[in-house]
Amino acid sequence: MNEAVREGGCACGHVRYRVAGEPMMVHNCHCRLCQQQTGSTSVVNAFFESERIELLTGELTRHVVQGGSGKSHTIFRCTQCGTAIWSQYSRLGSLSSGLRAGTLDDPGSVTPDVVIFTASKMPWVTLPEGIPAFPAYYDFAEVLPPDRLARLQALVARRQAGEG
Numbered sequence: 001m002n003e004a005v006r007e008g009g010c011a012c013g014h015v016r017y018r019v020a021g022e023p024m025m026v027h028n029c030h031c032r033l034c035q036q037q038t039g040s041t042s043v044v045n046a047f048f049e050s051e052r053i054e055l056l057t058g059e060l061t062r063h064v065v066q067g068g069s070g071k072s073h074t075i076f077r078c079t080q081c082g083t084a085i086w087s088q089y090s091r092l093g094s095l096s097s098g099l100r101a102g103t104l105d106d107p108g109s110v111t112p113d114v115v116i117f118t119a120s121k122m123p124w125v126t127l128p129e130g131i132p133a134f135p136a137y138y139d140f141a142e143v144l145p146p147d148r149l150a151r152l153q154a155l156v157a158r159r160q161a162g163e164g
């Protein structure tokens with residue numbers, strides 16, 4: 001079985017990356033912080049084990065901001081054009097990175113598993129049919145298929161053991 005390999009990058013071409021396999025989970029988040037940080041309706045983050053992501057070219061700057069959970073999260077941006085490439089959240093630290101789906105060369109190749117923080121969605125936004133939506137956060141075990149949940153739980157265990 002061939003694993004999917006996707007590539008992506010920033011708007012100016014300085015940063016290019018490659019990511020192997022399917023995401024553990026894909027979030028479409030409509031929280032106010034994601035709205036502010038992106039200037040848009042919401043963000044689409046595809047979460048992978050960080051080991052699956054290879055930075056091919058370019059450099060990233062780190063910006064520590066607040067996340068929807070109230071804890072800090074770090075946005076990694078292109079040093080040249082400022083495009084946000086991925087984020088790391090306190091729950092999994094550096095073990096997992098949430099790739100901004102819009103930076104993939106084929107952004108349609110990932111689909112959100114969940115739409116979250118719909119309580120603060122812009123009123124004119126229509127939620128997609130067939131994708132579970134939650135007013136705030138959600139329970140991973142209720143949504144993710146067993147194989148992807150197992151990957152996530154493996155990272156949680158490593159984090160609890162002091163990694164990342």
Ligand SMILES: [Zn+2]
Pocket residue numbers: 010011012013014015078079080081082083
């Ligand atoms: Zn750039």
Ligand SMILES: [Zn+2]
Pocket residue numbers: 029030031032033034035068117
């Ligand atoms: Zn959010």
